[in-house]
Amino acid sequence: MGDGLRLNMNAVDYVILALYFVTVIGVGFAARRAIRTSVDFFLSGRSLPAWVTGLAFVSANLGALEIIGMAANGAQYGAMTVHYYWIGAVPAMVFLGIVMMPFYYGSKVRSVPEYLRLRFNRPTHLLNAITFAVAQVLIAGVNLYALALIMQALLGWPLWVAIVVGAFIVLAYITIGGLSGAIYNEVLQFFVIIAGLVPVTVLGLIKVGGVSGLMDAVKGSKLGEAGLHAWQGTGGTDNPLGAHWLGIVFGLGFVLSFGYWTTNFAEVQRALSARNMSAARRTPIIAAYPKLFIPLVTVIPGLVALVTVKGLGTEEGDLVYNNAIPLLMRDLLPNGVLGIAVTGLLASFMAGMAANVSGFNTVFTYDIWQAYFKRDRSDDYYVRVGRLATVAAVLIGIGTAFIAAGFSNIMNYIQALFSVFNAPLFGTFIIGMFWKRMSALAGFWSLLSGTVVAVATYLLYRAGVISFNSDLEESFWGAGLAFVTVAVVAAVVTPLTRPKHDDELTGLVYGLSDASLADDSLAGDAVWYRSPVLLGVVAVILAALFYIPVF
């Protein structure tokens, strides 16, 4: 990359950035005194209020995927990008809070893979624990690479310096402060990210003459009228995303998003650290509200970049779609808010990477090391293992950062990973939770065959054996096929194998659960505006209403 993106940072901008780095590490140190047991280290001692875990939940997802990738999608696909939020996230987040959280939090499992160990058997558990651990370090690498690219392009730092600095800061605050360090920093990062994106959005809109000016300009751009509509034109595949509405509703809205939001431990972990059942259930639902509004500060800047940056959308160089937001920052922001915006971008990459690393260290320690290697050690021993696992994860992340370099659009790369790992997992979970007869062996074979199908679809597409309209369509179909495979295998294997006893399944499956009745509520949890069901329903209705102006 040339010097085209270099920002004119001055001393004040660097002071703002340095202040952030110091604060983040300070939070890690200050959280250290609250760690005495392994649950303190890995799950914040299950003590946090819902607004903290909720904002951390949304922040954990605000990595490279969101800010850079969604602005890129906004410029490339237009208004259809909102599908990733309003149908591709909010319903699944609400479902997690209302339907699935009672099983997760009520059974006191310490991770998502651990649920599989209790519900099915150890092979299912080990399979999931290992694929999750591998996926997390890969995605941590993607986030780290994206962070380093941005620091190199914007600040002129050499790539390796940027990688080492970014990795070191994340390493420091998680090793020292554990999940509390990660979560507290995610809450802080959430606000810094928003503070960085709002000025770009506001000035961008002023530049193009407000919302109506932007709509007129998009009609005249290469996206044309189609760039302003989310659903029109989805009767076929002749639309910017190349996706049929069935693919959007079932592929993205159901299999992909439910797979990601409800079984991804890097997300669910935030809810498990909440202080009681009510707070745990509200965690993803509180997160759904900011999620509804985030397209305002990602998709709109993407569209503004499309119409104001001449030649945006090249295959490589400074004008790739992924640079939509950095280009606007360069063109619009004076020193001062520029420092805030750069800090916000770096914060977003750190939030994403930290979520992966903290998910990894917990699964590695509880689900791999404790369950299969060193079982009967003291609680303190596992805290030490967790700290070492954090160091290892960051080191491997540095290595895998370079794998990401082979792909033009970071977003699609991550999507592909999700379709491979999450969709079959979600299928196994949802069937296992609601069909108590499903046997332990059926759980294992469903998960394995679904994963194989998803991987095979992806590889055959990459090899050119089968073709789809776009990478995104491939991920919809790969996820859908994996889900169907899971269901079919479960239906075939279950009648042939031994069921689990009811007393092994109480609290883990629907119909044998009194988990939601466990009374750990605090004073005030019963007021109407803290009802998970009410909050969730309102979020889904808002998501539907938001579609009206961009139908």
Add this chain to the structure above:
Amino acid sequence: MADDADRYQHGEAHDPLVDETEDAREARSAAARLFDIRRVIGGLFVAYGLIVGLMGLFDSTAEIDKAQGVRINLWAGLVMLAFGLAMLGWQWVSPNRPPEPHRGDEP
């Protein structure tokens, strides 16, 4: 070792690994010593608001022109300052209640 019986509803599945760490948490958790994040958010945003807002007071015409004629530093600074103060105010008005004592904390 704490008594596991009250952790589960009648007949609910037990797991020895989960029990071990939950026992340790109930007996020794230090989570109550966690500081209040609102103080940190409030402090950082007050600092950012003052820095950026002060810059906004002295912005040159070139900088204002770059930002489409908007005194963006001044506005962003004021908003961040107000947000930071609101966070500190929230903490001051309703300080963290100490978490409910764990069963293991009882004397």
